Amino acid sequence: MTQDLEPMVKVTNVHKVFGRKHHVLCGIDLEVNAGETVVILGPSGSGKSTLLRCINFLEGPTAGSIEVDGVVIHAGENSKLRNQQILDIRKKTGMCFQSFNLFPHMTVLENIIEGPTTVLNQKKNQAIPYAEELLDWVGLTEKRDEYPSHLSGGQQQRVAIARSLAMKPKVMLFDEPTSALDPELVGEVVEVMERLAKEGMTIIAVTHEMHFARDVADRVFIMDNGNWVEEGPPDKIFNNPEQERTRQFLAHIL
Amino acid sequence: MNNNTTDQQTPAIPSGIPQEAQAVLQGIEAQETKYRRNLIIAFAVLLSLMIASLVIIGLDFKFMIKWLPFILTGIGYTFLVSSLAISLACVLAVLGALGRLSENPVLNSIATSYVSLIRGTPLLVQVYMWYLALPQIGKSLEEFGITGIQALFTLPAIPAGILALGVCYGAYMTETVRAGIQSIKLGQTEAAKALGMTNSQTMRRIIFPQALRVIIPPVSNEFIAMIKDSSLVSLMGVWELSYRAIKIGRRHFQSLEMLITVAMIYWVLCMILQLVQEKIEKHMSRGDRRTQ
Numbered sequence: 001m002t003q004d005l006e007p008m009v010k011v012t013n014v015h016k017v018f019g020r021k022h023h024v025l026c027g028i029d030l031e032v033n034a035g036e037t038v039v040i041l042g043p044s045g046s047g048k049s050t051l052l053r054c055i056n057f058l059e060g061p062t063a064g065s066i067e068v069d070g071v072v073i074h075a076g077e078n079s080k081l082r083n084q085q086i087l088d089i090r091k092k093t094g095m096c097f098q099s100f101n102l103f104p105h106m107t108v109l110e111n112i113i114e115g116p117t118t119v120l121n122q123k124k125n126q127a128i129p130y131a132e133e134l135l136d137w138v139g140l141t142e143k144r145d146e147y148p149s150h151l152s153g154g155q156q157q158r159v160a161i162a163r164s165l166a167m168k169p170k171v172m173l174f175d176e177p178t179s180a181l182d183p184e185l186v187g188e189v190v191e192v193m194e195r196l197a198k199e200g201m202t203i204i205a206v207t208h209e210m211h212f213a214r215d216v217a218d219r220v221f222i223m224d225n226g227n228w229v230e231e232g233p234p235d236k237i238f239n240n241p242e243q244e245r246t247r248q249f250l251a252h253i254l
Numbered sequence: 255m256n257n258n259t260t261d262q263q264t265p266a267i268p269s270g271i272p273q274e275a276q277a278v279l280q281g282i283e284a285q286e287t288k289y290r291r292n293l294i295i296a297f298a299v300l301l302s303l304m305i306a307s308l309v310i311i312g313l314d315f316k317f318m319i320k321w322l323p324f325i326l327t328g329i330g331y332t333f334l335v336s337s338l339a340i341s342l343a344c345v346l347a348v349l350g351a352l353g354r355l356s357e358n359p360v361l362n363s364i365a366t367s368y369v370s371l372i373r374g375t376p377l378l379v380q381v382y383m384w385y386l387a388l389p390q391i392g393k394s395l396e397e398f399g400i401t402g403i404q405a406l407f408t409l410p411a412i413p414a415g416i417l418a419l420g421v422c423y424g425a426y427m428t429e430t431v432r433a434g435i436q437s438i439k440l441g442q443t444e445a446a447k448a449l450g451m452t453n454s455q456t457m458r459r460i461i462f463p464q465a466l467r468v469i470i471p472p473v474s475n476e477f478i479a480m481i482k483d484s485s486l487v488s489l490m491g492v493w494e495l496s497y498r499a500i501k502i503g504r505r506h507f508q509s510l511e512m513l514i515t516v517a518m519i520y521w522v523l524c525m526i527l528q529l530v531q532e533k534i535e536k537h538m539s540r541g542d543r544r545t546q
Contacts, residue, residue, distance in 0.1 A: 058444055091450040101445035105463050115449040118459050160445075167449060 006070070007031040008202045009055060009171055014064035014075070016050050016226075024050045026226040027064070032171075037203040039213040039234075042223035043249060048206040051223070052173050055204070056093045057086045068092050069170045091119065094164025098176040100156040102148040108135070108159050109144045115167045127166070134162040138192055154185030158192055165196075172196065174205035208253060214238055222246050308514070318511045321502050325516055331494035332523075335412060336484040339419035340477050346424025351431035352457075365428065372425035377486065380422055385414040385490050415487030423480055427473060434469035435461055467538045474531035478524045495519060 009032040016025040024047045032038050040048045053059040055066055061075040068089045073082060103111050109131055116127040135141050138158040148156055157177055164172060174193065178186045190212050197203055197216050207213065213220055213234055220237040222229040222245070230243045241247050271279070353365025372380070392407025409417070438461050446456040488497030496516050503512030 056448055058447060087450050087452065090448060093448070095445075095448040097441060097445065097448075099441050101439075101441040103442065103445070103460055103464075105467070114459065115451075118455050119450040163449070 007067075008034040008036075008069055009204065010067040011051070011055065012065045012067070014051070014054055014061045014066065016047070016054060016059060017062045024226050025054070025061070028226070028228065030221070032202060032204055034170075034202050035200045036218045037197040037201075037216055038205070038219050038221065039217040040204065040206045040221045040223055041208075041213060041249070041253075042229075043252075046223045047226040048223050049175050052095075052175050052204060052206055055171075055173060056090050056095055058095075091167060092169055093171045093173055094161075094167060094169035095173040096157065096160050096164060096175065096177045098179050100148075100153070100160045100180070102156055102160055102163070104148055107145050107147055108140065108151070111148065111159060112163045112166045115163065119167065131162070131166055134165050135159075137165075137195075138162045139188075152185060153181045154188045157181065157189045161189075161192055161196070171202045171204065174203065174207060176206055176208070178207060178209050210254065222249060224249070311510075313514070314508060314511050317506070317508055318515050321512065322515060324502065325495060325498045325512070325519065328493055328495040328498045329519070329523075331412070331487070331492055332481065332484050335415050335419065335487055335492070335494065336477070336481050338416045339423065339484070340480055342416065342420030343423035343427050343476070343480070344473075346421065347427035347431045350424060350428030351435060354428060354432045355435060369425045369428050372422055377418070377422050377483065378489075381415065381418040381486050381489060384409060384418045385411065388414075411487060411490035411492045415484070415490060415492065419480060419483060419486070423476055427476055430469050430472045430476070431465070434465035437468050438464045470534055470538060471531065474527065474534075478527050481523055481527065482520055 009030065011028055011030040014025055014028045015023070017023050028047075028051055030038075030051070040051065042048050050059055054061045055068065057066070057073070063075045065072055065074040066089070067073075069092045071085055071088050071092070073085050073089065076082075103114065106114060109128070112131040112134060113122075113124065113127040116122040116130070117124055132141070132144070135144060138161060140155060140158055140162075143151060143155060143159070148159065151159065161172075161177075177193070178189050181189065186209065190209055193203070193205070193212060194216050205212065205217075215234075217234050219231060220234045221231045222237065222241075222243070224245055229249075230237065230241060230246045237246065238250065241250065350365045350368060353361040354369070356362045356365070389404065389408040392404035395407070396402075396404040435457075442460050442464065443456055446460040451459065484494065485496035488494055488500070491497070499512040499516035500509070503509035
């Protein structure tokens with residue numbers, strides 16, 4: 001659109017070491033433009049989730065820097081300013097977890113308005129109309145006053161997506177959002193993610209959902225042992241991969 | 255197989271369940287009824303045995319009834335001491351738990367020593383510490399030149415009792431609260447943080463309300479224990495329930511009657527508290543999965 005093509009998310013040379021020597025991310029670079037949908041694939045333990053969690057600082061990177069929508073944070077010591085920046089980045093990024101993590105002591109609606117009321121200091125009646133709009137958007141209007149434990153996994157994940165969207169994030173991170181679901185419930189969640197991508201949300205997703213990677217993603221990244229193996233448009237990755245490692249991995253999961 | 259005939263005999267069991275399965279269900283139901291009946295009989299026998307033995311040892315029921323109102327007037331002190339002490343204990347427990355979980359070395363060491371010291375010493379000794387030993391500390395401080403401190407450190411019996419019980423139970427409950435907070439899954443904290451909540455918002459809005467549910471049963475337990483431990487303030491001459499019972503019993507050489515009376519009062523109090531606890535637990539569990 002405009003000529004300043006500052007990426008929405010910019011990960012620069014990020015390392016993550018757990019404990020003293022468990023090197024999970026080995027100098028990862030990633031740039032994601034506004035409106036782009038990126039899918040990260042790779043064998044389990046390759047560092048995909050850790051990378052995602054580094055972007056919103058659920059894990060602090062050991063080295064490197066993260067930039068989200070103009071806020072840059074370098075790895076290193078905690079400080080007051082840095083903590084504030086981390087909160088800034090988290091407000092700009094929504095995250096969906098494999099295990100949904102809805103708040104069980106709140107109803108569906110209360111879950112969705114929790115972010116806006118507590119973090120953005122909105123009044124309840126200010127937050128409710130948009131929350132209801134989102135509920136409608138994920139197709140769960142009638143579950144408004146239910147507690148999460150009364151919903152199916154697919155419904156819970158859709159509420160979790162609505163809860164993230166209530167913060168009006170610039171980026172959505174999906175950490176294996178369908179892995180904990182029964183097969184027949186996967187579709188409803190993927191459908192919501194697809195619509196989100198079409199409406200122009202910037203998405204970074206770790207998922208084994210091949211349909212989403214093939215048909216929705218703009219670019220697909222393959223990770224192994226904390227390094228990128230290959231990246232490219234889904235067409236190229238799935239039909240004509242350059243790397244032998246990519247071929248092996250795809251043969252495994254397809 | 256046709257099962258219409260048995261359907262009419264037992265309307266509680268829906269049709270469509272084969273006859274042999276129905277027989278099993280009826281068997282289970284009969285067994286449950288039998289168990290409930292036997293349980294009631296067992297309780298009744300136990301109760302009559304207790305009453306009979308009391309009659310056999312020649313308990314003076316008239317004497318008990320005569321002094322009951324006098325003993326019951328002590329209930330006010332028992333309630334005053336235990337409710338203020340439990341309030342203090344709750345505040346200390348939350349602060350203590352946050353300290354125990356804190357990454358700040360000063361707060362963490364204070365909370366850890368508090369729990370260790372208080373749990374490691376007898377409550378009886380602690381009660382005397384607050385009542386008898388604290389004025390001595392006040393005296394020493396006064397000699398250092400802090401005027402007026404001795405009067406402040408010389409506590410009347412009731413405040414001393416409240417402090418002793420509150421501080422002691424606060425230490426035990428610190429561990430209860432800490433365990434409750436730690437029982438909440440990490441995913442909850444992560445979801446709250448991902449929304450942009452600060453640590454204190456996460457604790458207040460997400461973790462603590464859930465932990466509260468976990469800790470209500472053990473905390474009620476502590477409260478019930480404290481109602482009884484509040485009798486320790488009788489050591490300092492406060493006219494609460496047990497002090498009155500013991501005094502009257504000794505004066506008339508009828509301790510058995512008075513002790514049984516006061517024991518019954520405590521028992522009834524604790525049963526009432528247990529009912530309250532069940533009510534609260536029911537209210538707190540509204541987000542739970544209900545199987546229909």
